[in-house]
Amino acid sequence: MSEEFQRFPMVTAMDLRGRKERPRRVKMLMRDFIEDSLYNPNYGYFSKQVVIFTPGEPFDFSSLYDELDFHALLSKRYVEFENSLDAVSPSDTRQLWYTPTELFRPYYGDSIARYLIANYKLTTYPYHDLIIYEMGAGRGTLMLNILDYIREVDPAVYSRTKYKIIEISTQLATLQTSQLMQSTAARGHADKVEIINQSIFDWTNPVPSPCFFLAFEVFDNFAHDIIRYDMATEKPLQGHVLIDDLGDFYEFYSPQLDPVAARYMRVRDAATGGRYQLPYPSTRLGRWLQTQKPMAPNLSAPEYIPTRLMQFFDVLGRHFPAHRLLTSDFHSLPDSIKGLNSPIVQTRFQRRPVPVSTPLVHQGYFDIMFPTNFQTAEATYQAITGKLTRVLKHEDFMRRWAYVEDTETQSGENPLLTWYKNASVMYTV
Numbered sequence: 475m476s477e478e479f480q481r482f483p484m485v486t487a488m489d490l491r492g493r494k495e496r497p498r499r500v501k502m503l504m505r506d507f508i509e510d511s512l513y514n515p516n517y518g519y520f521s522k523q524v525v526i527f528t529p530g531e532p533f534d535f536s537s538l539y540d541e542l543d544f545h546a547l548l549s550k551r552y553v554e555f556e557n558s559l560d561a562v563s564p565s566d567t568r569q570l571w572y573t574p575t576e577l578f579r580p581y582y583g584d585s586i587a588r589y590l591i592a593n594y595k596l597t598t599y600p601y602h603d604l605i606i607y608e609m610g611a612g613r614g615t616l617m618l619n620i621l622d623y624i625r626e627v628d629p630a631v632y633s634r635t636k637y638k639i640i641e642i643s644t645q646l647a648t649l650q651t652s653q654l655m656q657s658t659a660a661r662g663h664a665d666k667v668e669i670i671n672q673s674i675f676d677w678t679n680p681v682p683s684p685c686f687f688l689a690f691e692v693f694d695n696f697a698h699d700i701i702r703y704d705m706a707t708e709k710p711l712q713g714h715v716l717i718d719d720l721g722d723f724y725e726f727y728s729p730q731l732d733p734v735a736a737r738y739m740r741v742r743d744a745a746t747g748g749r750y751q752l753p754y755p756s757t758r759l760g761r762w763l764q765t766q767k768p769m770a771p772n773l774s775a776p777e778y779i780p781t782r783l784m785q786f787f788d789v790l791g792r793h794f795p796a797h798r799l800l801t802s803d804f805h806s807l808p809d810s811i812k813g814l815n816s817p818i819v820q821t822r823f824q825r826r827p828v829p830v831s832t833p834l835v836h837q838g839y840f841d842i843m844f845p846t847n848f849q850t851a852e853a854t855y856q857a858i859t860g861k862l863t864r865v866l867k868h869e870d871f872m873r874r875w876a877y878v879e880d881t882e883t884q885s886g887e888n889p890l891l892t893w894y895k896n897a898s899v900m901y902t903v
């Protein structure tokens with residue numbers, strides 16, 4: 475397809491935003507392919523059948539015997555939730571997922587609220603208001619739980635609180651607004667809340683005031699570039715995707731990095747002092763041995779680099795100079811595809827997960843979910859924003875800020891602490 479690769483025009487996810495049909499006879503960077511697959515307003519994964527599960531009534535953990543009991547009840551509620559959706563509009567391809575915010579509501583939000591109140595009082599109180607930005611707020615549950623908690627526990631802080639959501643999905647922004655209007659208690663928060671239906675990458679407004687910036691399970695869907703290294707020279711090559719006239723996909727690698735990927739490589743190198751993992755042996759002997767294998771490829775295994783995450787840190791550094799970030803995401807993911815820092819690519823069909831082995835699949839039908847390497851992310855964030863951070867395992871953060879007895883079962887097992895072993899929390903100090 476080399477001739478087509480020369481001839482077909484190069485497009486970006488931005489160019490494709492207005493398109494109703496998936497593109498053909500074009501080429502693009504892997505980052506744009508992933509972004510288009512996930513976020514295209516017409517056929518992207520997030521604009522289609524994504525539903526975030528909510529358990530209805532919060533779980534009463536003290537009435538459950540142990541984690542198995544919790545799991546059984548969760549499965550029951552999950553099926554009931556989906557049955558009720560199917561009763562209104564049946565679907566074989568509905569994408570349903572849950573997050574700790576939803577499973578452990580309101581206790582998860584209570585812990586975050588405790589963190590926010592304590593850190594606000596230690597820093598800018600009483601000179602500034604408590605301004606909270608939340609990027610990617612899902613159903614709006616964290617917002618409601620945080621505001622309920624502050625209203626109940628610290629009315630003086632509550633009177634000075636403002637909560638702003640930055641949400642890319644129109645469907646979810648609408649849901650967040652309706653959740654806010656759903657009950658009298660929630661409506662009470664309405665004058666404190668602003669829901670901004672926009673991608674964080676389109677943000678241009680300067681926010682000079684001190685604020686907290688929350689991001690829970692958003693990094694995992696940020697688009698990545700794909701890099702493979704020339705095994706002889708160790709030079710990186712960047713992956714492009716070509717789509718032919720039938721809609722089939724082909725991967726190409728070019729030694730010319732685009733400015734964003736090139737900048738990521740430079741920033742990472744400077745921020746970590748050159749100490750980061752690569753997808754090929756670190757010693758010359760190891761590399762030589764690899765090239766001696768029969769049919770050895772001349773390029774390394776792929777590495778997925780978080781170029782969009784770097785651009786998010788750019789937005790924070792440039793437009794939110796006085797922010798303090800609080801973010802949680804997965805540091806590892808099971809069943810990911812081949813490569814370093816590689817994603818899980820999967821869809822759901824008739825209520826069953828269907829994993830596949832490449833992100834080059836029919837755009838919009840598959841979730842593409844990346845782990846976050848917190849060590850590198852932390853170094854990159856520090857280099858870009860000039861701020862210091864701390865990274866804790868999800869469990870350690872919760873031990874610090876949750877009232878752990880709220881989620882303890884009768885046997886002493888505590889799902890808030892033992893689930894999400896593969897998640898970490900990073901915050902600005």
Ligand SMILES: C[S@@+](CC[C@H](N)C(=O)[O-])C[C@H]1O[C@@H](n2cnc3c(N)ncnc32)[C@H](O)[C@@H]1O
Nearest residue numbers: 573575610611612640641642643673674690691
């Ligand atoms: C996995 S959900 C997490 C929802 C919620 N934070 C929770 O933990 O329940 C990811 C959320 O991020 C939003 N999102 C993804 N990319 C975004 C972007 N570039 N700007 C703003 N929101 C984004 C999605 O629409 C969705 O609301």
